[in-house]
Amino acid sequence: MKSLKELLDLRFGDAGAVPDSLAGNEALRRLAGRGVVRRFKPEPVAPGVLDTLAAVALSTPSKSDLQQRDILIVEDAAIRGRINELLKDQDWIPGCPHILVFLGNNRRQRQVHEWRGHAFANDHLDAFFNAAVDSAIAMEGFIAAAEAAGLGCCPISVIRNHAEEVSRLLGLPDHVFPVAGLGVGIPAAPAFVSARLPLGLTVHRDRYTDATDETVRAYDRRRNGIFPYRAQRNVAKFGEAPEYGWSEEKARHYAVPERADFGAYVKRRGFKLE
Numbered sequence: 001m002k003s004l005k006e007l008l009d010l011r012f013g014d015a016g017a018v019p020d021s022l023a024g025n026e027a028l029r030r031l032a033g034r035g036v037v038r039r040f041k042p043e044p045v046a047p048g049v050l051d052t053l054a055a056v057a058l059s060t061p062s063k064s065d066l067q068q069r070d071i072l073i074v075e076d077a078a079i080r081g082r083i084n085e086l087l088k089d090q091d092w093i094p095g096c097p098h099i100l101v102f103l104g105n106n107r108r109q110r111q112v113h114e115w116r117g118h119a120f121a122n123d124h125l126d127a128f129f130n131a132a133v134d135s136a137i138a139m140e141g142f143i144a145a146a147e148a149a150g151l152g153c154c155p156i157s158v159i160r161n162h163a164e165e166v167s168r169l170l171g172l173p174d175h176v177f178p179v180a181g182l183g184v185g186i187p188a189a190p191a192f193v194s195a196r197l198p199l200g201l202t203v204h205r206d207r208y209t210d211a212t213d214e215t216v217r218a219y220d221r222r223r224n225g226i227f228p229y230r231a232q233r234n235v236a237k238f239g240e241a242p243e244y245g246w247s248e249e250k251a252r253h254y255a256v257p258e259r260a261d262f263g264a265y266v267k268r269r270g271f272k273l274e
């Protein structure tokens with residue numbers, strides 16, 4: 001079993017010393033050693049577990065205590081079947097025992113204004129942004145709680161590739177929108193610790209410092225030394241790269257438009273994004 005220090009070294013390559021006060025902390029060790037799980041045992045989790053985890057997830061901070069996020073647990077077989085169909089490009093989804101959808105919910109806030117007779121004077125981008133952030137925080141709360149309970153999870157942003165149909169399917173009214181799905185179940189194999197960008201690039205002190213091509217290339221090489229990509233993305237369009245790492249993979253990924261209609265969907269949900 002790897003220590004917190006060993007996990008952070010593996011993850012980042014440049015993690016400094018871990019203070020003695022934290023070195024033996026089991027909660028931190030578990031968080032540092034986490035990874036998404038996409039292969040699950042077929043059996044469902046025990047009754048009540050998802051509800052308890054949802055309660056823990058909704059105990060996370062919420063912007064101004066506005067509580068603009070909800071969790072939808074998919075139980076109906078027909079709804080689940082349609083979600084599987086919509087997400088058929090993700091081969092792991094059918095084998096995942098539970099799918100949840102984390103929602104941003106700015107509707108309740110607007111209802112409260114109506115009920116209490118006050119104008120809603122914040123109908124701009126922040127209304128959408130705050131609800132999205134609140135929802136993401138709850139999702140991470142759920143993931144941390146589920147992992148602490150021995151379960152595995154994988155977020156599902158591709159659910160937003162079908163935001164309109166998913167909204168109809170789940171009966172989402174205006175100002176309620178899916179932020180991400182979450183697959184949950186009992187892991188069939190331990191999670192893999194994926195190498196992240198060095199902390200020298202992502203933790204700043206006092207002033208922001210930009211990444212350089214060379215530091216990102218060094219990360220590509222370190223990461224490939226641990227777990228190289230099995231195949232290059234979209235070779236038909238971009239060809240076979242002699243050196244293929246994280247940066248080439250991510251640049252290829254976003255060289256092709258994805259969810260370009262999401263802004264239009266969010267506006268149709270009733271949000272003003274100015």
Ligand SMILES: Cc1cc2nc3c(=O)[nH]c(=O)nc-3n(C[C@H](O)[C@H](O)[C@H](O)COP(=O)(O)O)c2cc1C
Nearest residue numbers: 034035036090154155156157158159180192193194
């Ligand atoms: C908001 C969000 C959306 C994601 N969407 C998907 C998805 O649609 N499908 C998928 O297989 N993984 C998805 N993931 C999982 C990421 O691919 C995964 O976290 C990343 O590759 C890093 O791996 P790790 O979490 O094991 O370190 C998502 C993760 C996040 C945070």
